[in-house]
Amino acid sequence: MSDLHTLSLLVENKPGVLTRVTSLIARRGYNIASLAVDRVEDPTLSRVTIVVEADATPTEQIIKQLHKLVDVHKIYRLDDEDSVSRELALFKVAVTPDQRPEIISITNVYRARVLDISPDSMIIEATGNGNKLDTMEGLLREYGIKEIVRTGKVALSRGLRD
Amino acid sequence: MAQEHRMTGAQAIVASLEAEGVEYVFGYPGGNVLGIYDALYDSSIQHVLVRHEQAAVHAADGYARSSGRPGIVLVTSGPGATNTVTGIATAFMDSIPLVVITGQVETGIIGTDAFQEADITGITLPITKHSYLVKDVRDLPRVIKEAFYIATTGRPGPVLIDVPCDVQAATFDFWYPLTVNLPSYKPTLRGNKRQITAAAALIARAKRPVLYVGGGIIASDASGELMELAESMSIPVAVTLMGKGCFPAEHQLYLGMPGMHGGIHVNMALEQADLLIAVGVRFADRVAGKLADLARSTKVIHIDIDPAEIGKNQEVDVPIVGDARGILAGLIEELRKMGAQPHCQDWLQQLAVWQREHAIPCAHRGDAIDPAAFMCDLARMLQQRDDDFIICTEVGQHQMWAAQKLPINRPRAFITSGGLGTMGFGLPAAMGAQIANPESKLLCISGDGSLQMNIQEMATIRSLGLPLKVIVLDNAALGMVRQFQELFYQQRYSATLFDESPDFVAIARAYGWAAACISTPSQIRAALEWLLSYDGPALLTVRIPQDALVLPMVPTGATVDDVIIARPEHDGREAEL
Incomplete structure (x- = not known):
């Protein structure tokens, strides 16, 4: 398995741009591990955070090819050391009423939140890096996870640059 | 300051092309470009009516390669647009500047599988340098300006503009911008x-x-x-x-x-x-x-x-x-x-x-014309003449013999599909090159396989009165693939041998061309003299042996140490060069 690389792109906020970005990565033969898109401070732009599975040299090639897209303004390659990243997950866990306190204590340890309680299930919201969400998922699995949804990774570089 | 004029989107497209100095548009009309064709009727721009949209793109490509100016294509929506795909991919692989304008169904019915609807910006996404779907008529002048700029600067390439027919019909105050504002597109020109x-x-x-x-x-x-x-x-x-x-x-x-x-x-x-x-x-x-x-x-x-x-x-x-x-x-x-x-x-x-x-000698074999030796004969004839020649090729063995043997001494005088290797490229590309270079002698080197992929353009060439010359090396086979089968697939000729070639001379004459056929070395000189001197479109069929090989050959993925310089001995067959 190849390494994961996080790329942060500033692109034109208009139809079709995301397709250009993702189809380019796909046709050069690489897999997208996660993807997150939304508007940024400038309403004409969007930020696309992509985690790609590739070795280092192919990642350079992907970045160069992405730079050639007319709608792509800037590309940052974010390392763990010089950037902060977060993911958000929602877990729907099957729980009996007497198990609720255990779930709530796990939730507290992970600084997560209980969003919903139904007679037979709870929905937990958790934010953090991928590892934290993975371990929390492991713990909740003991009780029976019914559904999971995770956003892709979003990331920002530390400090100010251009 | 540019002046504003009230006009339709279609008129604005034509006015924009005029502002870009466009002289020729290669195209084929249809229901969703009627507006643009109507506007062209009043324009100084010459329209070249091809017989198939793929050929329009190759012709614009040949025009661009031979002149250095961008080639312009105009086609309708749906099948007109999808027929341009191979031409666009050919230009993309070889970094040739094109602006391709396609008609599209009305904005309001895009996405409903309307008659002659195709998502051409989607289809061509991986084979264009950039593309646009114009939904507001007021964007047209900026988009066309940007398209020309993107196509011709940096690493050149094809740009596609898809224009729905209601956008063509809408009216607005037109003025053509003098500059582009593309903050995210800044090719590096000066080396570090x-x-x-x-x-x-x-x-x-x-x-x-x-x-x-x-x-x-x-x-x-x-x-x-x-x-x-x-x-x-x-x-x-x-x-x-x-x-x-x-x-x-x-x-x-x-x-x-x-x-x-x-x-x-x-x-x-x-x-x-x-x-x-x-x-x-x-x-x-x-x-x-x-x-x-x-x-x-x-x-x-x-x-x-x-x-x-x-x-x-x-x-x-x-x-x-x-x-x-x-x-x-x-x-x-x-x-x-x-x-x-x-x-x-x-x-x-x-x-x-x-x-x-390491020179590989080439000579005719008895009564049979050796294609490499034929190219040497042709090279000598071309060198003896004062004419400025542009050589265009199709794709296959003939392309390699031409590339090996014909001496080319100036840029833009050898036009060939290198990256995509598109059979059917040569004839329409030669037509475009002849239009861009009326003073030059255009010679298209073709094979019997490739020629039949866009043979209908003989009609366009005839109707334009272009004096271009075609040499068909006819081995009644798909020679390059046959060669791979001979060398690497144990002479199992799967789907590469035609039973016989059509009578290309009769076909050419039916299209109004002059034509001749030769099959022995002694006929070459006179036939080439005739072909190169003929005033008008002319075709010469040259019959060559089916088993002729392009040599030398370095097999795929091998090194020069493994180069093949002669026909290897096959089981039960005499080795011969």
Whole structure:
């Protein structure tokens, strides 16, 4: 398995741009591990955070090819050391009423939140890096996870640059 | 300040093309471009009505390759648009500037599978440099301005503009912008000075340098600078298929074409060089083969306008991103300041020895015309004439024989589909090149397979009265694929042998062309005299043996050590050359 690389792109906020970005990565033969898109401070732009599975040299090639897209303004390659990243997950866990306190204590340890309680299930919201969400998922699995949804990774570089 | 005029979107498209100085549009009308065709009716722009939309793109491509100006295509929605795909991909692979305008169904019914609807911006996404779907008529002038700018600057390429028919009909106040504002598109043109100095230092020291140059020299109009650099340091020049003509074949420093069917001495030179100065090339698999494995001790300077080409296929010691012309001028200047002198006489002598030792003789076989020898005959005839020739080829064996044997001495005089290898490219491309160069003699070298892929354009050529000449090397087979089957698939000729060729002479005459057919070496001289002197479109069929091979051949993924120089002995068959 190849390494994961996080790329942060500033692109034109208009139809079709995301397709250009993702189809380019796909046709050069690489897999997208996660993807997150939304508007940024400038309403004409969007930020696309992509985690790609590739070795280092192919990642350079992907970045160069992405730079050639007319709608792509800037590309940052974010390392763990010089950037902060977060993911958000929602877990729907099957729980009996007497198990609720255990779930709530796990939730507290992970600084997560209980969003919903139904007679037979709870929905937990958790934010953090991928590892934290993975371990929390492991713990909740003991009780029976019914559904999971995770956003892709979003990331920002530390400090100010251009 | 540009003046505003009230007009329709369709009129604005034509006015924009006029503002860009467009003289010719290659196209085919249909329901969803009626508005633009109506506006063209009043324009000074000449429309070339082809017989198939694919040919419109190839013709615009040939126009662009032979003139350096962008080629313009106009087609309708749906099938008109999808028929352009192969042409667009061909231009994209060879970095040719095109602006392709397609009609689209009304904005309001896009996405409903309407009659003649196709998502052409989606379909062409991976094969265009950029594309637009224009939904507001007021965007049209800006989009067209940007399309021309993007197509022709940086690494050139095709740009597609999809215009729904209601946008063509809408009215607005037109004025054409003088500049573009594209903050995210800024090609690097000037090479980094430190890198240029580093490259010059390598060149000054190299004992066995080779200039390995290609289509980028032509796109950048850098032939003069290339010549000056080669001559000032006595560096031999290997020219790729796409670069043919960027350095004159008659020059003593011209080495030849590298690659799968390149000269053995050229491939040896690339492998044994201590410095490769690669300019406007992409180390394509058909050229470089397994070069990457062999050239560990070789230093590589790679000059290209596209940063993504650097390090893509070949590791590089000194990368320089930018326009070849300025960078070569910078190198010449830097070498002059260093006082560098040519010092590669031993290397040049070695190359001359290899060239002599590894030349593959070609001669006609008795009564049969040997295609390589035929190309040598043609080369001699062309050299004896004063005409300015442009050679266009289709794709296959004939393309390689032409590339190997025909000496090309100026840029834009050899037009061929290098990257995509598109059969059916040559005839329409030759038509476009003839339109762009009415004073030149256009010669299209074709095969019986390729010609039949866009043969309908003989009608267009006739109706335009273009005097272009076609030579069909007819072996009643798909020769290049047959060759691969002979050499690598145990002579199992699966789907490569036609039972017989059609009577190309009769076909040509039916299209209103003059035509002749020859089958023996003794007929060649008179037939070529006739063909080259004929005033009007003319076709010459040259019957060649089905088993003729393009030699030498470096098999896919192999090195020059494994080069095939003669027909290997097959079981139960005599070996013969």
